Amino acid sequence: MSLSPAWLDELRARTLLSGLIGKSVKLQRAGREWKACCPFHNEKSPSFTVNDDKGFYHCFGCGAHGDAIRWMTDQRGLPFIDAVKELAQAAGLDVPQQDPRAREKAERASTLHDVMAQAEAWYVEQLGRAEGAHARAYLQKRGISEALARTFRIGFAPDSRTGLRSALKEIGDEKMVECGLLIQPEEGKRDPYDRFRGRLMIPIRDARGRTIAFGGRILGEGEPKYLNSPETVLFDKGRTLFNLDRAAAASRKADRVIVVEGYMDVIALAGAGIDEAVAPLGTALTEGQLERLWRLDPRPILCFDGDGAGQKASVRAIGRALPFLEPGRTLRFLTLPQGQDPDDLIRTGGRAAMEALLETPEPLVDRLWRHEEAALPLDTPEARAGLKQRLAEHSRAIADKDVSHQYFQEFRQRVDEKFAPQRREWPPRGGAGGAGGNGGGFRPRKVQDKRGNWVAAPAPPLPGTHAVNRSGVGPIEARAILAGLVRLPDSIGAHAEPLSHLHFADPAMDRVRSALVEAAWRGEALEGDGISTILLRVGAIDLLQKAGRANGLAFSFQRGDADPERARRDLGEVIDVMLKRSELDAQIAAVNASFRNGSDGHGWEEAMEEQQHLQRERLETERRLSELREQAEL
Incomplete structure (x- = not known):
């Protein structure tokens, strides 16, 4: 079928738009136009106008706009070709001829629509007869009134193999089999019989309100509970x-x-x-x-x-x-x-x-x-990595790149929030000893504040205590990690979890880190030119020129002649150690803040012990980083 612009213009010209819309919307004359409350959104004062001269409708409230065909597709929900056919029929305009096969199919479908309409009428009639009493009782039990049953044209199929076939015998078995109303035995020699028997019959309609199939609900025991028509020329179930x-x-x-x-x-x-x-x-x-x-x-x-x-x-x-x-x-x-x-x-x-x-x-x-x-349980690193992988796969399934990226970012943020390291507050609330005694705990010395009140004096941090580096991993170490990731791109996906929690002090390098992690989560190619593409995308193609042995740093993964397996292992350990160091810095800072803020003295001994423990672990991370640098020189 070919619908030329000229033919469509003729269809629009023959259609009185106000008459078409006025069938379902109450219109009021407003000069040369018509107005109404918009059928596309709820409103109390009219902002919807119809202009017959120009052949379009428009709502100044929600922006709905279109012609007669658009009204049929948007307001009635019809497919374009069905909208055209219905308007053409009302306007007395012949639709351009289809090819012979399509025309034959359309003519056959038109005939089958008549068959389905007759079957529906017969089922509705049976519901009102004596044999339909238990079906009416079922509807009443389900709270379905007679008016509601009429609205949906609910009927009843008697428990008979030939009830419908006999009633519509003038139609012929062939068309009824084609509609799915009768079942033709496979051997072909036996007579066809009614598909629906002893069931409440619910018509299934197309967008134009024509019955194209039935759903039959069994009224007693048996399977299936619901039986649908098979797919036919009229009925595409999907x-x-x-x-x-x-x-x-x-x-x-x-x-x-x-x-x-x-x-x-x-x-x-x-x-x-x-x-x-x-x-x-x-x-x-x-x-x-x-x-x-x-x-x-x-x-x-x-x-x-x-x-x-x-x-x-x-x-x-x-x-x-x-x-x-x-x-x-x-x-x-x-x-x-x-x-x-x-x-x-x-x-x-x-x-x-x-x-x-x-x-x-x-x-x-x-x-x-x-x-x-x-x-699944999320109590192990492997399980949490599995969650990230599943969420990343869902994000990649979205074809639209922008929406896919938004989902990826949203899931990443939620994972980070859920599994962020928990920080301990010091001193512990409600420490041992109570308000009147030390309870066996350490009581700090007292000093007077500006008002003359005696308060606990804050203890100084232990020698060598590092305050948290709130700006993140320093640029020298960050450059070393990025150099290793660029040289060994398969390590990005393997260590995406700890990398996502690291923060680099230099904003440009942190953008590279974030972009590499996101690329791994999205499943982008990181081998070959993949890394260069990502660096170019974030404007960092020249960022890593100084990588290598800068300022005395020389990890194995910065060396081109290092054993690849050892380099991958060292790179992973450095990432883990630096993340551990950042977490320790945060915990040490929390303890130090408790000293600076002053307190009532309870739990200070425990806090100082915790501070010493954290500091020892912090020194251990520095020792391990030094070992990895020294081993790379061997």
């Missing part, structure tokens, strides 16, 4: 959402679309006045269904049961969605109380209970973090 035809318009007014797990959840929400809900058809959300959802709302809310199956379904949906995330296009999640589904919640708490949960849906990034954080 691209269809139950209640899409009704939810499309409702979602524009509610400014949201809700995805629930089943038919009954959708119907229950509609009974409570929440019409913007849809459901996949018994399987995990597909890419095609996600695209349809995003066409209605860039942030649909996925509502899953609180049980394990519901949580697994949410994770599967995230996996499907990640590659297609874009700026502004995401998913949100709502977890129901354990053991409840939307139907249960509505029956026990009404609409208010559901709306209370819908007010604060969980962002996709939070749901994914929560899942991975709880997936």
Whole structure:
């Protein structure tokens, strides 16, 4: 089919836009235009205008804008070609001819739509007969009123192998088999029989409201509980959402679309006045269904049961969605109380209970973090590295580079906050001895403050105590580490964990460190020209020219003639030792601060012992760094 611009212009010219929009929106004349409260967002005073002369609508509140075709795709949720066909039919305009095969398929589909409409009418009729009494009782038990059943055209299939076949015998078996209403035995010699028997029948419609399939709910014992039509010329299960035809318009007014797990959840929400809900058809959300959802709302809310199956379904949906995330296009999640589904919640708490949960849906990034954080114990370095790896893989799955980078940065920040080294406060609160005695602890000497009060005098730091280097690793050592990483790029990924917690004093070198760690987390190529690309990206291509034996430093990993395995081992140890030194500096600073601030004297002896212990460990790190430098000279 070829739709030329001239033909589309003719279609627009033959369509009275105010008449089209006025079918679902109350318009008021305003001079040469029409005005109304916008159907795309909630408002109390009209800001939505329709101009028939210019052939477009516009909302000054939310910016919605378009012509007749855009109205059909955005407000009605129709695919473009379906919107064109419906407008052309109303305007008496012939759609350009398709190729013979496509035309034949369209004609056959049109005929099959009629078959499905007749089947739906027969099922609805059976629900009202005597044989449908137990089906009506089931609806009443589920809280589904007669009016709600009529809205969704719910019917009943009697427990008979030939009930529908006999009722629609004039249609013929072939078309009914093609629609999925009858089952043709494989041997082909036996007569076909009704697919749906003894089931509550729920029509599945396309975006234009035409019945294309059925979902049958068994009323007694048996499996499967729900039986869907097979895929047919009309029914593409992976691209269809139950209640899409009704939810499309409702979602524009509610400014949201809700995805629930089943038919009954959708119907229950509609009974409570929440019409913007849809459901996949018994399987995990597909890419095609996600695209349809995003066409209605860039942030649909996925509502899953609180049980394990519901949580697994949410994770599967995230996996499907990640590659297609874009700026502004995401998913949100709502977890129901354990053991409840939307139907249960509505029956026990009404609409208010559901709306209370819908007010604060969980962002996709939070749901994914929560899942991975709880997936496995995180009590070992290997487990924490595994968490980082899984989060990095999720970030890399996002095709949009900017969104991928934002997820990577967000996950990295959360990991850093969760596993940041814990610092001890000295002196300990509530130390031994109480307010009246020393309790066996050391009592410091007293001095008078400016007001004449006697207070504990702060003890001076021990000789040789290092205050924390708040600006980070010094430039000489930082340059040595960067030189080693550039020479041995496979070490970046191996030591990304401790490197992410180091901080270099020189801002330019710290940017290089951060860029190398992020590249490793994203899985970028670091061999060959990979490092040069990263250095060029952060403007540091000439930064490492002075690396090597600068100022007497000569670790093995700075030497081109060193054994590669030894160089890798030494580089890893230097990184670990420097991180340990930074942590010790922070702990020593905390102890020293307790002395400077003064205290009531309790716990000072323990604090001084801790200070000495930390200082010994600090000296040990310096000794080990010296050994690594000396060994490199051998």
